[in-house]
Amino acid sequence: MIAQRRGQKDESHEWYVRAAEDGDAVAIAYFNSPGIYRPPKGHALGSETWDRDTEWDEEDEEPWQMTPRTSRILSCNLEILADMAHWELSELGDEPISPNGFGIFFALLPASTWGQSRSWRRKVLRALDDLNEDITLGHPPEPRCAAEEMALHFALQSASAMTIDEPDLVTEFTQGIPQQQGDYDWSICSDLLFQDHDVLFLYDPNLQGCEHPDNPLNRYMRIGDLRPEGWFEEFRNVSPRDPTRGFVH
Incomplete structure (x- = not known):
């Protein structure tokens, strides 16, 4: 450090x-800190999924929104991650994450969460499903709490990797959806779908302790409560989710 x-x-x-x-x-x-997957130098982005050389009709600038193809691929990856997290949850139960163990979702979360219970993990799993529900209803995914922010970071990482490494699968998932300018611009998604990226501070060894509301840096930067028990506290400036909703998984 x-x-x-x-x-x-x-x-x-x-x-x-x-x-x-x-x-x-x-x-x-x-x-394990999630980030947008970028192609190796000299490699194009998704052979048949997005062509930077395509000529587009210039139109008046409008507020940004995810394109239908982008929404579709993000939705697919939220669903894939949820299925994998559900399997891992069944294997883990209440057992803590082992530093020497293998994991596919919960083991990739910050170390401060590794000792959490099955019920806590299931709420994180629900965050993936809640974000996917946003897309299903025709809206961009809107993180309403820290758990949903973290879930969306991993979904964007997975989606960006898919568009680079699995173009045939992307073509299959988006069949019948017209190509548009801005398809698969995951960096823009990362910039605009979040209020901030403070939740990623939890991965920085140099910032351990900043998750506590009483931490001086936390107070100075107005980070909020990023302790595991605070991950599901909804932000005050967003509309709340239905508190009576159940669990998809």
């Missing part, structure tokens, strides 16, 4: 690798 504070990124990365290899939970989680 000292190297990171000094701006020595290569050295700090090396130390995190060593700590992760030694089983340090925070260091392991650091490498």
